[in-house]
Amino acid sequence: MKMSELSERSGTTVATLKYYLREGLVPAGESLGATRADYSEMHLQRVRLVRALIDAGVSVAQSKRVVETLDSPPTSRHDLLGKAQYALPASHPDVAVSAEVTDLVAGLGWQVSPDSPALRSLTGAIAAARSAGVPLEPESLTGYARATEGIAAVDVAAVPRDDLAAALHRVVAGTVLVDPVLAALRRLAQEHVSSGAT
Amino acid sequence: MKMSELSERSGTTVATLKYYLREGLVPAGESLGATRADYSEMHLQRVRLVRALIDAGVSVAQSKRVVETLDSPPTSRHDLLGKAQYALPASHPDVAVSAEVTDLVAGLGWQVSPDSPALRSLTGAIAAARSAGVPLEPESLTGYARATEGIAAVDVAAVPRDDLAAALHRVVAGTVLVDPVLAALRRLAQEHVSSGAT
DNA sequence: TCTTCATGGATAGTCACACTACCCACGGCC
DNA sequence: GGCCGTGGGTAGTGTGACTATCCATGAAGA
Known part of the structure; x- marks a missing residue:
């Protein structure tokens, strides 16, 4: 799926997704050339997990440790x-x-x-x-x-x-x-x- | 006790105590003239409770609701x-x-x-x-x-x-x-x- | 082909929160 | 009489989590 679809399905703005990607909370999508990437169901799951952790009060830095462990x-x-x-x-x-x-x-x-x-x-x-x-x-x-x-x-x-x-x-x-x-x-x-x- | 003593015994700086007083998390001490006030054991207890709540992740605004209820x-x-x-x-x-x-x-x-x-x-x-x-x-x-x-x-x-x-x-x-x-x-x-x- | 638009990549700005620093005037206290 | 602690106030700081804007590129529809 495209980033816009990932955004819609996860209820997270594109700007925030980019932030999560920068911070390493979500792995990069499969690159389809310089200006397009493909995200899988796994990415969607990951975004939802990160959102749930952050909403539960876990900091971004701690969440990163958590998802790194899952990888x-x-x-x-x-x-x-x-x-x-x-x-x-x-x-x-x-x-x-x-x-x-x-x-x-x-x-x-x-x-x-x-x-x-x-x-x-x-x-x-x-x-x-x-x-x-x-x-x-x-x-x-x-x-x-x-x-x-x-x-x-x-x-x-x-x-x-x-x-x-x-x-x-x-x-x-x-x-x-x-x-x-x-x-x-x-x-x-x-x-x-x-x-x-x- | 004086504010400096309250500060020492609670492990909280005077500046932070003033902040808590301003925010209504801790009641004012008994005024002994314009530039001096007396704080009791109750005040010390209150400060420690507030610190514990905040350290536990409760926001200042929520902590205020909590201590108001206790009053x-x-x-x-x-x-x-x-x-x-x-x-x-x-x-x-x-x-x-x-x-x-x-x-x-x-x-x-x-x-x-x-x-x-x-x-x-x-x-x-x-x-x-x-x-x-x-x-x-x-x-x-x-x-x-x-x-x-x-x-x-x-x-x-x-x-x-x-x-x-x-x-x-x-x-x-x-x-x-x-x-x-x-x-x-x-x-x-x-x-x-x-x-x-x- | 032309145009529009989403993307990756980057930088800078915003906002809330919990302090923290500074200032002043006053009044005990030695 | 000088000095420090205090009440009272205002302004600044640091952090964390976004959020906004910009740019170059390249895919996709008209």
Whole structure:
């Protein structure tokens, strides 16, 4: 398809598409001479992914890291999570993992790499909440953790079995884009639970 | 305390504090004449809350709505959730609630107001994820919803019983600031679950 | 063939946001 | 009496995400 069609179908202006191309968020189309290029369904998908990431609050620079990862698929299923974790935008990337977090994970019996960026994110997020007057007792954290096991079970079940590239796409895009879904569900569940209904 | 002390203890420059005061994010201190004012522990708490919200990605304008809500506490426990939902920053505030979301909530047996902003956020978040190639099957959504019930149970259990103002603070701040904690836990749980350990 | 128009490629401009810097006048405080 | 911290105000800064304009080219319709 032509750029104008890519623009229409993705709901993105041509100027913005050019910007994404410049920034490397979307690969160049197949050149058909100096003044024409052909874009495929893959390009359309990519533009939609980039738009969804940016609308979800991910910066252009972080989005670039994400899509670059998608362009170099993992060699094995075992690589999947590692590649995804490394590509995903992480908050508080430079705090030191607290002993509390280490103990929490150990107490849960979770098998996670001590280098996982999520450990740093968790440490930072807990500190931020507490500094704002949200106590976050250890038993609350344990309760939250048990609930996220259920979330992760759904996540893992939804990953395609055979196609590694599709699996990586699902893990990376799903991790970022399902967070807002979970946040909304959490608010609804709060309303339900606090209404006292069974 | 003096403004300089408030600045030190909150880790915020005097210039930024003045900015927050101007924008109404922090109430003025008690005036001690024309060139001096006294700030209390409440002001320090408020500054830390504002900083945490802004660091979490909430805009200044939205943060103002949040803290304004805290300044007019609810008259009853019943008001709590309503006031909080109304004050909290919501994504996709102007989409129409989809039938799928209505059916999902009904199928779960959840009691929620049909006007809840979270229904709109959920509709928008699902649409955003799908447009980026994350399918989100109905059974996945149901699974996520069941897991968020556990999260909400922890949330509700952590709300102070007697002090309504403290309860509102906890609900509002907790809802926004615990989201990143849950996101980090989710990533760790993914790693654990996908490792195949029981 | 002539004209129109979309494209690639590049540069510069815009807009919102969250500060940040500077200024002034005043009034405690040593 | 001099100096610093403050309230109050205005203006400037840096970043991020576009957005607008320009130009040369070449495809496609009249």
